[in-house]
Amino acid sequence: MSWLKAVYTIWYRDVLRFLRDRARIVSSLGQPLFFLVIFGNGLAPAMTAGMGNVDFRSFLFPGIVSMAVLFTAVFSAVSIVWDREFGFLKEVLVAPVPRSAVALGKVAGGSTTAMFQGILLLVLAPLVRVHLTPSQWITLVAMMLLLAATMTSFGILIAARMRSMEGFHMMMNFLLMPMFFLSGAFFPLRDVPLWMAWLAKVDPVTYGVDAFRQVILQRTVPEFVLRLLTLHPLEVNLALLVAYWLLFLFPAVWMFARQE
Amino acid sequence: MQAIEAERLTRRFGDFTAVEEVSFAVAEGEIFAFLGPNGAGKTTTINMLCTLLRPTSGTARVGGHDVRREPHAVRRRIGLVFQDPSLDDRLTAWQNLWFHAMLYDLPRMEFQQRARYLLDLVELTEHAHREVRTFSGGMKRRLEIARGLLHRPKVLFLDEPTLGLDPQTRRHIWEHIFSLREKEGSTIFFTTHYMDEAENADRIAIIDHGRIVALDTPENLKATIGGDVLLIRTSDDPLSARRLREGLGLEARTTQEGLLVEAQNADQLIPVVLNLLQNGQGDPVSVYSVNLRRPSLDDVFIKLTGRALRDEEASPLDRMRLSGRLWSRSRR
Numbered sequence: 001m002s003w004l005k006a007v008y009t010i011w012y013r014d015v016l017r018f019l020r021d022r023a024r025i026v027s028s029l030g031q032p033l034f035f036l037v038i039f040g041n042g043l044a045p046a047m048t049a050g051m052g053n054v055d056f057r058s059f060l061f062p063g064i065v066s067m068a069v070l071f072t073a074v075f076s077a078v079s080i081v082w083d084r085e086f087g088f089l090k091e092v093l094v095a096p097v098p099r100s101a102v103a104l105g106k107v108a109g110g111s112t113t114a115m116f117q118g119i120l121l122l123v124l125a126p127l128v129r130v131h132l133t134p135s136q137w138i139t140l141v142a143m144m145l146l147l148a149a150t151m152t153s154f155g156i157l158i159a160a161r162m163r164s165m166e167g168f169h170m171m172m173n174f175l176l177m178p179m180f181f182l183s184g185a186f187f188p189l190r191d192v193p194l195w196m197a198w199l200a201k202v203d204p205v206t207y208g209v210d211a212f213r214q215v216i217l218q219r220t221v222p223e224f225v226l227r228l229l230t231l232h233p234l235e236v237n238l239a240l241l242v243a244y245w246l247l248f249l250f251p252a253v254w255m256f257a258r259q260e
Numbered sequence: 261m262q263a264i265e266a267e268r269l270t271r272r273f274g275d276f277t278a279v280e281e282v283s284f285a286v287a288e289g290e291i292f293a294f295l296g297p298n299g300a301g302k303t304t305t306i307n308m309l310c311t312l313l314r315p316t317s318g319t320a321r322v323g324g325h326d327v328r329r330e331p332h333a334v335r336r337r338i339g340l341v342f343q344d345p346s347l348d349d350r351l352t353a354w355q356n357l358w359f360h361a362m363l364y365d366l367p368r369m370e371f372q373q374r375a376r377y378l379l380d381l382v383e384l385t386e387h388a389h390r391e392v393r394t395f396s397g398g399m400k401r402r403l404e405i406a407r408g409l410l411h412r413p414k415v416l417f418l419d420e421p422t423l424g425l426d427p428q429t430r431r432h433i434w435e436h437i438f439s440l441r442e443k444e445g446s447t448i449f450f451t452t453h454y455m456d457e458a459e460n461a462d463r464i465a466i467i468d469h470g471r472i473v474a475l476d477t478p479e480n481l482k483a484t485i486g487g488d489v490l491l492i493r494t495s496d497d498p499l500s501a502r503r504l505r506e507g508l509g510l511e512a513r514t515t516q517e518g519l520l521v522e523a524q525n526a527d528q529l530i531p532v533v534l535n536l537l538q539n540g541q542g543d544p545v546s547v548y549s550v551n552l553r554r555p556s557l558d559d560v561f562i563k564l565t566g567r568a569l570r571d572e573e574a575s576p577l578d579r580m581r582l583s584g585r586l587w588s589r590s591r592r
Contacts, residue, residue, distance in 0.1 A: 002365050005362060005365065006362075006363060008362075009359060009362040009363055013348065013351075013359060016351065016355070017348070017350050017351070020350055020351075021350060087344075087345075087346055087348070088346055088347065088348045089346075090312075090342055090344075090346040091340075091342075091346040091347075091360070091363075091407075092363065093312060094310055094311070094312055094335060094338075094340050095335060095360075095363035095364060096332045096335040096336045096363075096364065096365075097363055
């Protein structure tokens with residue numbers, strides 16, 4: 001019981017901080033929006049023809065949603081590094097609660113805030129001429145939560161052993177950016193070089209982007225075109241995301257619990 | 261029962277021994293200080309006593325429980341105020357206390373009563389619902405002390421409780437700590453590298469290079485210095501030291517501040533010393549100043565370690581701490 005209470009407490013703190021910090025919500029919407037507005041409109045004339053006349057902005061939109069989820073999730077996990085040396089996490093680590101509860105609370109908190117961030121972008125769908133039904137909304141929110149949980153667990157796995165902010169910047173440059181670029185968020189992963197296709201296959205974000213794209217564009221793009229623009233059936237994407245989530249979650253909790 | 265008992269507590273980081281075979285006991289209700297320069301092993305010791313670091317060897321009992329075997333029992337019985345603020349500064353004072361109560365599984369009614377009482381004790385009642393980031397350094401520290409006491413710990417650990425605070429605020433914090441002991445009967449273990457702060461303790465352990473070099477009451481420690489202390493500044497300290505030894509049989513230690521001489525009846529010694537240095541055989545030495553004082557803990561530290569207790573070069577962690585402050589400031 002006190003274990004659940006601890007998970008809840010850590011989760012609640014993340015959510016409370018997120019809701020109180022309006023400035024951060026707005027500023028972290030900025031980057032995805034720049035990508036959407038500038039890349040979207042800049043590349044639309046060149047790209048639209050090559051994609052079965054699907055508006056490039058609509059194509060890009062699911063990628064941008066996953067970007068918001070991905071970055072919010074990883075950032076909230078990596079804030080642990082800072083929190084541990086100089087912040088609130090110390091107070092948590094010395095409290096009589098199991099470390100596993102702290103780690104799970106962090107996963108839950110990071111996932112929830114990343115999901116909120118994704119929802120805020122999803123609201124803008126009509127701007128790229130995509131209209132979502134309630135059932136699409138429900139599916140998407142659930143999928144965002146799954147991608148967010150996967151990436152928060154990934155972030156905690158990285159952060160559990162990290163002691164400096166330099167390490168964090170390294171990780172940003174050498175892991176997070178490639179993961180995002182290779183995920184197919186910006187371009188269809190069709191007819192790409194073999195090495196890129198393989199890297200995309202091991203990139204968990206690929207399956208999130210692919211799943212988002214299928215659900216978001218379901219009613220906007222004819223089915224045979226959508227099939228050309230996506231990689232795997234929805235169930236495959238979701239199954240792989242769950243697999244990745246568990247693959248990251250267990251070592252993340254274990255590493256976090258073992259740290260001093 | 262003792263509140264804290266450490267037995268040959270040792271911690272190594274790779275080849276480096278941060279704390280070496282440290283043994284001591286702290287009685288219930290005692291205020292106990294760990295005094296030493298930066299990097300002496302004070303924080304490492306606190307972290308081991310608080311179960312944040314596992315000892316490499318040796319052990320300790322805190323509140324009657326073994327830090328290795330029963331870390332959870334220890335954690336429930338201690339309160340901790342860290343060197344760096346560990347408040348969530350985006351939340352209010354009350355919310356910070358509430359999170360603490362949740363983590364320590366306090367019943368709601370008890371939390372509310374206790375939080376009101378403690379906020380009153382540290383004079384933060386009217387700021388309870390303000391965000392912590394608007395607080396001054398002293399207010400934050402007071403809130404952390406209140407938070408550390410929320411779950412009625414047997415032992416309160418304070419790691420450099422007044423680091424970075426101005427003298428007036430430091431005095432104020434200490435008034436609070438004394439009133440805590442009076443009203444709550446808490447055992448207080450604190451670390452410091454300020455001599456004057458260590459004087460607030462009932463007993464002091466002086467720690468240097470990971471070892472306890474002395475452990476006693478402030479009075480007894482100062483009594484180990486024979487009599488008074490003369491601080492003499494001259495144009496040639498090594499020569500003067502030799503002359504004092506040869507002429508008067510006095511041991512003079514060369515320090516950055518000048519020559520330190522311990523002596524009985526030092527007031528009567530001043531004219532003799534002046535005469536010897538300025539008019540004695542050989543080259544005359546100019547004496548710039550002579551200062552007579554009661555021995556301080558600083559003198560005890562110099563006597564024990566041969567060095568003055570002053571801030572040494574910033575450790576990597578200190579540098580990270582500094583850049584962290586800049587970083588978090590720029591985020592606002």
